[in-house]
Amino acid sequence: MATLSDVARRAGVSPATASRVINGSSKPVTDDLRERVLAAVAELQYVPNAHAQLLARSHRSAVGVIVHDVSDPYFAEITRGLQRVATDRGRLLMICNSYRDPDRELEYVELLRGHQVAALILAGSGYHDEAFTRQLNEKLAAYEATGGRVAVIGRHEHSGDAVMPDNRAGGYLAGRELCGLGHRTIGVVAGPRILTTTTDRLAGLRQALAEQGRDLPERRIRYAEFDRDGGAEATARLLDADPELTAIVALNDSMAIGALATLRARGLAVPQQISVLGFDDMPIARDVTPALTTVRLPLVDMGVRAMSLVLDAEGPAPRVEVLPAELVRRDTAGPVPPAARVSAGAAPRARRAEADS
Amino acid sequence: MATLSDVARRAGVSPATASRVINGSSKPVTDDLRERVLAAVAELQYVPNAHAQLLARSHRSAVGVIVHDVSDPYFAEITRGLQRVATDRGRLLMICNSYRDPDRELEYVELLRGHQVAALILAGSGYHDEAFTRQLNEKLAAYEATGGRVAVIGRHEHSGDAVMPDNRAGGYLAGRELCGLGHRTIGVVAGPRILTTTTDRLAGLRQALAEQGRDLPERRIRYAEFDRDGGAEATARLLDADPELTAIVALNDSMAIGALATLRARGLAVPQQISVLGFDDMPIARDVTPALTTVRLPLVDMGVRAMSLVLDAEGPAPRVEVLPAELVRRDTAGPVPPAARVSAGAAPRARRAEADS
DNA sequence: TCCCGGCGGGAAAGGGCTTTCTCTGCGGTA
């Protein structure tokens, strides 16, 4: 691997001059030397050692991002927003997938700190886990103490800058919509209960139902992985336990798609026999059939805001931006089927029997 | 930011000793000193500067990956495979999105070289572009000359190790399936014509049709972006020009989903009135309605193979692994509708008229 | 003619870490 002094030697100049030419330093260099250096660079296919540069320059430029999984559309969209701003400002992004493993998350904070990132963005749900939260906060505090900037997306645990989707309001929107359509027996396909995202969305849902004088019993909630297969499985369990369900709220769109798959397999017509509501409005939501009614979160915008927060000069107080959720009506949510409206027992049961055959 | 010498000073030892403790060097250190160092590390929240480490150690460990876009399911799956192997071997991955911009691709090769990656993996389609191909090859050659390992996935341009999905055979499979179902007027929704993936798949398709004594005229091909919206748009153009189409082959699943959307909007029933075939078999393919008939590529496995190629000791000749494509029959491809079988003109035209109303 | 200012270039000092080499001090053998 050619080094700067190789280039300098070949060009017959000092490393200092070579460096100045290569980096377009403000210090003037005669055209003659400049050309010789450039020629040497080309001949040797010289590429500066990024680590040596980072070490020599003091200013840090890259930004670290920790997400659950970039290939999950939820995070893919957020990342798109992060990227957009980062690219505009000439920042490099280092993206790490924690796969929702708290330990890995902690490790990545260290790793990114070690890589001297100028800022750190954690996206995804927080955990109901005191010990972990404390550890993470300590690490983040230590990082901030050395001048690092931190922002979180959708996580309560950090006391600093944050972009918060209004999960609770979103849950409320879902609940109100379903109540408005006359649904009374609503099942929930939820993500892991340790995630604050799950509990926040549930809380909003509960509130909407409470306003109608109803509650959401635990037996109508099934917790599973926050993905397609988790949704399919949870829906199956829900249906087995409670055949008279007229609506299912999935706490994210991936789960909703799984729910749709299970419903289709069981021959239940959506929305004629049973309604489904998703959450997030990821791009594929409009392309499933029937197109998914869901609660939209401004995912890309969340990324944009978070990156701006972290790159812009620090404001006075910790800045928290709450971004609103919005209901997107498509084709999976409809009025309660007439049979269910009359009796909450007999008719749906018959339906189930026929569906499972 | 605490440095190693801060730790050493606090522990009352030399930096050398501190380094040995922290890295678990083979050189023995007394328990007393070891504990003092560890305590100092904890108190100072010390994290080694990764750049300084990389600079001081000679051996390179990270692997660079250049893909079109990780959030595109095609690449997400490949990346999953890459990750799996990399994680098993304790390698860090640096993933870069080129967004299919050749210049950016070139830049990323430099960037990753500058970051001293031990190996480089380029995934995605090659380009029909002599100049670019030559430039890329030069850069890769220069990198390999300094001991870097390179593997490409699905790209012809590189003469070294490669993992090649059998795009041509896949195209052939698609063509044969449709011929077998009796289709004679087949439209193609293709990706950018500058991509070798597009032309390879088309070539296979042509070959299958040729065996039945048919050809695939250019007017039945529409080139667009390799994504959902590209597919939707190309399908619309295809239908406008050729209403008597009984089948559409989309050259990847994203485009197929776009095609389905357009068909739905125009009220054409799939597969009763028109069949659709996808390509890749990305995870969502089974969840659209009707579930997508498609040509499966072993995406995760492609990633696994490529990473293994690059991390395993170099074999003698450049190793090229061709991975087979496989037809997955689901619900979007059916026999030619009776009307079309009789007349290739009148009936479908009527159908179109009704659909557009 | 002399001096000064400024420009273009190089020497050298880091930046934070690893690792070889060297040194000290101890126990053991002759």
Place this chain on the structure above:
DNA sequence: TACCGCAGAGAAAGCCCTTTCCCGCCGGGA
């Protein structure tokens, strides 16, 4: 008791850059 060998710790030499500081030289003004 003198010497050897080795274990454990430190000194110092890089790794490859950037950047400050300094030096020599040239032109211009007095």
